[in-house]
């Protein structure tokens with residue numbers, strides 16, 4: 437039995453704790469915030485039965501790691517999979533775009549060769565498994581060549597520009613696009629009560645098993661203790677462990693463990709990522725009368741955000757005391773001005789656009805607003821990314837690292853946080869049993 441520290445009580449950290457504690461180890465999770473769930477956490481207003489995720493969240497029907505974990509926990513009956521409506525913008529109007537038929541009917545590409553190229557490229561990407569061949573190219577060069585300039589500029593370029601910004605969009609590799617098309621489904625899943633309810637139930641189960649979850653306990657330094665071979669986890673106090681797993685961003689990892697060899701630190705520091713800015717509105721009335729859930733918005737059409745998501749066209753407003761919940765969100769570089777503007781300043785920019793979704797919208801529809809920002813929201817996979825991913829087992833014996841930035845070729849998400857957290861737990865346990873065998877032989 438080993439004493440193991442996990443830094444971060446997001447889904448990665450909690451999933452690792454689930455496997456390690458069940459295997460008989462003594463696990464302590466250190467969490468800086470006063471809640472569990474990390475980026476997938478949510479909040480509740482008085483009168484709401486369900487929480488709302490700070491950053492819009494749902495699962496895909498293909499999220500087997502998350503759905504498998506929920507099954508192990510015995511909570512499958514709490515997973516809901518509605519089929520909400522997603523729409524695409526074209527010349528001032530929105531068109532449903534969440535099935536092959538709808539894509540065929542989408543007027544943006546006309547009904548000639550461009551539609552055929554769009555369909556063939558989509559089919560190829562759904563069928564191929566050879567993402568390694570694709571990661572050698574950028575989305576920009578591959579799509580221009582195979583889908584053609586018109587199809588790319590109309591259908592795919594707005595997506596990569598929106599997600600990775602002007603600075604990075606031409607550098608993102610084609611395996612990222614492959615993974616999106618391969619793994620995504622039109623049925624979208626959530627947990628009864630919201631993701632925060634799931635995170636709280638999961639933390640509750642871990643505590644029952646003996647996992648210590650220390651909230652409001654930020655870790656500031658991790659280093660090997662001279663002599664003892666143990667690892668000191670330091671914050672306001674210091675405690676030593678045999679193994680430590682860090683589930684934070686690469687940048688945070690490089691600050692927490694400055695004694696890592698320069699080459700590994702350099703690898704961490706060269707990982708690129710985008711931040712996210714999300715405004716949430718509670719409205720008195722439904723915004724999209726057509727019942728649309730997800731609006732994909734091209735920046736070129738003058739919207740100040742990438743997506744408008746009406747949560748209560750997916751989950752019933754009855755769970756929120758009749759409030760209608762709308763997200764306005766974007767992925768932005770952490771230096772973007774939206775990280776410095778006040779909530780009022782951002783509302784001044786965002787609210788006038790709501791009449792483009794419903795001409796009846798009035799400012800007095802707004803009950804309350806919330807603003808959430810994070811500098812680490814979406815890793816940017818560059819060409820040949822697989823060669824640059826930092827190893828989970830760091831060069832310092834006993835210190836492990838499992839983050840969103842190592843999730844690949846799949847796009848990050850709670851499903852892959854579960855996968856990488858459990859993979860790291862497996863590596864820790866493998867290392868411990870090898871050590872035991874060596875000691876027995878000696």
Ligand SMILES: Cc1cc2nc3c(=O)[nH]c(=O)nc-3n(C[C@H](O)[C@H](O)[C@H](O)COP(=O)(O)OP(=O)(O)OC[C@H]3O[C@@H](n4cnc5c(N)ncnc54)[C@H](O)[C@@H]3O)c2cc1C
Pocket residue numbers: 443444445446447448449466467468469472473474475476491492493494495653654655656683684688712714765810812813814838839840848849850851853
């Ligand atoms: C805008 C947006 C939309 C998303 N949409 C979806 C979606 O629809 N579906 C989906 O599945 N996923 C989605 N994701 C991704 C998903 O949230 C992440 O992949 C997942 O939550 C990552 O989990 P994690 O455990 O790796 O990291 P995190 O959730 O980031 O957990 C890390 C934890 O470490 C804590 N921490 C930080 N510093 C310290 C410190 N010094 N000491 C101790 N603790 C510390 C943090 O407070 C945090 O709780 C979205 C993310 C964003 C930003």
